[in-house]
Amino acid sequence: MGLHDQYVRLSDVSELITKGTTPTTLGFNFTSQGIGFLRVQNIDQGQVFFERDVLYIDEKTHLALKRSQIKSGDVLVSIAGSIGRAAVVPKNAPELNCNQALAIVRVRNTVFQPYLRYWLESSDAQSQIRGATVTGTISNLSLTQLGNLKILLPPIAEQKRIAAILDKAEELRSLRRKALGELDAIAQSIFLEMFGDPSTNLMKWEKGCLGDVATFIGGGTPKRECPEYFEGSICWATSKDMKSEFLDDTQEHITPEAIKKSATNLVPINTILIVVKSKILMHSLPIAIARVPTCFGQDIKGIKVLKRCEVTFVATALRYGKRWLLERARGINTEGLTLDHLKAFPLLIPPIELQQEFARRVEAIERLKTTHRESIAQLDALFASLQHRAFRGEL
Structure with a gap:
């Protein structure tokens, strides 16, 4: 980063910064299917999960909640509860809406959305968020406070370069987390292999x-x-x-x-x-x-x-x-x-000897999981270092 870099307020490089509303406060109800209605739990590890743990609203409610209709390319930010989670809405996302715990940031073409997502989760952004209150603790971030955050904004090509580096580091972390999740599933598989499904008890234990x-x-x-x-x-x-x-x-x-x-x-x-x-x-x-x-x-x-x-x-x-x-x-x-x-x-x-054999197998899996957790911790530290350097203009 060089002389052309500058700190700008997020609101100055955004077309829109808004948030949602809970439908029931306006007399509308949730439905069993329809348009996905997102909450903080749908934003995790830089991704928007619009098919997992999602509520639904109908078309009439979606039209009534016009200000919080989400578009692909929007950056979603949690502003209540777990503040600072961020993700870019992918191109394949269906129609979506959200509640008041999520802010929608629609940026101008001078901002590369993945760069903004990484910045919002950085120590620089989190420090500014904590500084928004006298006590240094905050349970809600207002849209005004969000818009007043100052982001170091290099030229768009540099933003893309930085985001690409962080994408690679994030990919390594994701692969390790996936491997850890697969190890979690193995213990359940061994349980079923050794003892069968408890609901049917075909092994007659x-x-x-x-x-x-x-x-x-x-x-x-x-x-x-x-x-x-x-x-x-x-x-x-x-x-x-x-x-x-x-x-x-x-x-x-x-x-x-x-x-x-x-x-x-x-x-x-x-x-x-x-x-x-x-x-x-x-x-x-x-x-x-x-x-x-x-x-x-x-x-x-x-x-x-x-x-x-x-x-x-x-x-x-x-x-x-x-x-x-x-x-x-x-x-x-x-x-x-x-x-x-x-x-x-x-x-x-089952016989205690079989239970003990199962425990020995699980212990072996746990040793592998410990190795993976240590690797993830190292990758997390690497990612944090890269992120810190990136938003200080040192990457």
Whole structure:
């Protein structure tokens, strides 16, 4: 980048910066099919997922929400919740609309949309977003604040060169993530190969319930009014920590005194943790095996497997049977799994030797996954470095 580069306000190089509206606030309803209606969860890793977890509206509603009709080439930006996710709407996208958590940025021909997408996710843009408030924290970004962001804008050819470099780095990250996802699927395949589909039990294994082979431990939250309780070294998990199949650490840590003065409990290694109360149960069921002694909040239950079963086998059976559990999660505003639900979960009980062999195979897969995660972390660091240099004019 050189003398012709300049910082410009995003609004000065945009034809349109707008956002959507929730149809129900205007008296319209969602439909079972029709025109895709996007939310923040439809923007992930630089892509627009318009066929996954999408709501729908009819043509009349789409016309009424004219200002948020999306076109191919638009840059979508999350401005509420997970702020700063961005993606370019592809050419093959159907008619789409969106809610108020997404902003639509339609740029002039001096801006290459993929360049803008990468910039919006860069540390430069995120720093400006954080600086939009006195506290440095923000739960919503206004359209005015979005438009006032200042972007370093080189000539269009340079923008394309930078975007191409970042595309290559992003492609490497995507390949690693895809490989990691395929390894996740292998464990389920091995489960089916060794034990068959639990719903049909063609292998005629002994049948029982989770309550027959496990005990259950509840959680609790130490008083937030006592900040010293959260200055310890003991892991204390919430649903936010349940991101993978194993739990090695948590965002927050507590003291022994916090355990004594609250309803939380310290469970040993190899306890299965399952989220039982969270809106996430609307679509997924986080389950993890603790690899460190752990406490947890009331949104999680601990499952201690008895000698008749192997922990990895039971955790995989729970993941495979998540639909059974999610169908029993209660209500729209109070989603939750009760202790009775967990105890009643139907479980095959094959010979313990087979369960142990399954666990050994899964452990081998987990070692491969660890290697992939380490590689992804290195690629993430490389990408962040390239991104930082790109938007400082050093690439």
